[in-house]
Amino acid sequence: MTGDWTLNALNREGRRLSAALRGAPAARYDLTQVGKLDTAGAFALIRAAGGELDPAKVEARPESQRLIELVAEAAAKREAPKREPRGWHEMTVRIGKGVVSTGYDAFDTLVFAGHLLIVLAKSLVNPLRIRWASVFSLAERAGLDAIPIVAVTSFFIGAVVGLLGANMLREFGAQVFAVELIGVAVLREFNILITAILLAGRSASSFAAEIGSMKMNQEVDAMKVMGVDPFEALVFPRFMALLVTIPLLTFVATLAGLCGGLAVTWSVLDIGPSFFFQRILEYVGPTHFWVGLSKAPIMAIVIAGIGCRQGMEVGGDVESLGRRVTAAVVHAIFAIIMIDAAFALLYMELDI
Template structure:
């Protein structure tokens, strides 16, 4: 049970003696420092005894120092070694002169920011390589378990994540792709009508949807849904020290948390891309039917004859790469969360931004590759 902070002052001919008793802590301090300051007003050369103090924290030490004032001298205090050390630390902090921050301006500030950016980029690259290596080790270990001990694989987590991150996204992917296909068809019909080539809007819709927009729309929507979700989930677990507890129990977080998210996204993104393809073609077909009066049979026949399946497989070939990038960025940003909510917000935002940027860059790289291969 805590005892309130109290003191007694005994005046002598030479100097007053101050004896402190009780608990000089934040919860039991009360108005003791103010009463002590009033009792010692105008006094100097004080002898202070804190040996009877049961507990002393920084709040109590600061209250004692403020009550005594500028004449406080740790050498005149009698107490236990740990109490004296605490008083010395608090007194040094109280009397420390504030250090004015150095504000760099002009060209020097520019070079400092560039240098920090380069260093951060290097650290990000090293952390990404470490994350990739750990993930590959976990994947190889799980591949062995798939043959030797299939029950070791976390099938429940994989199916649950596949439903939540993939199948639940079918409505939004279908609706978005439908309107994208409709917009492409409307723009193509209006532009090609000037040249009397409205019929080629079918080929424009087919190539655009089958080759690019199906996977791009799917990947961007998954970057907003799944990458942010993965980062938030793993980040909250990191903040609550659940991941540290898993490591203490001998459970690899990559095997238990990261790998199921990779497998779930790799399994579901081809299905979502196929749904986006059908919805985009349907949207374009509706526009061609209503604006150009070209029926669905004519639309589908021109898609089969003039577009073909090559463009569809080109779009589908990008799906596994997009899934790996989205899952990797989301999980990595989640594992980098610190101990505060601000860090969680920054990492979730970074997961979405980095994933969308990586999607655009990867699609551009695929476009250059297929152009070089003349596909």
């Protein structure tokens, strides 16, 4: 064999060599006259010999001999088939991965919260650092634009509560207490709960998608290169916007829910507006309203935090964006329900 056995020089010689050596596995190979030899040439010789080549059958210069030995050793290796876990083993592996992933998520959440607290402290020291234009723009999108859906949903929730209360209490001749049922349910629970769940599906997903798309387009990295803190420019304004708008939307949801309950009691029980609101003031009172409103800042922090954090975790592909947006909505709704349950237990212990 003569000439150069390199990638550029081989061309069709590999197939010609395979045809020449077919049926002669015991041949010896004299490469002493070969000029240049690279890994492509060595692999072509090994493939022509049937995929396995004994280096002892090759006569070549020392450097070529060593190269052939290395390529033959690499070509002879076969990747061992990986056994997939089954049954109990598979379940324990999934549980272990879930626990480790939860630990990493908890650590990343603490890092996110710490960075946000630093930005909050800087903003309190120097309020001029706050991007008020972004805050008002986001407050309009997350607050004013959400008033119709919050009002309509709360109206029907109040109507359903009133209808159920009227039908159940009618059996005991206590239909008038449907007013107290509507007042307590709407003022204490459903106003903030409906508002927070709607904003979780509306604003948390929006925050995650907006920040995630900026991450995909490397706009966040560009902001860091220019010396702009993404938390200060993207995350903090969204926190401020929800902190302002959720109490407003909770108030709107309260009025809409009471109007829905009033519509049912007026049409079914013939309880007029004056009597309805008189019983609300006398027997329900403002305490339940303030209890519901006290949850609003916590809900705002949770919704904005989950949406922005999921957006900051988006990778460079569309699949990652979709998974993070879905996770933002699911995590936010789950957190809202858990927080509402915790508040219910707390106020029950405090007898409020």
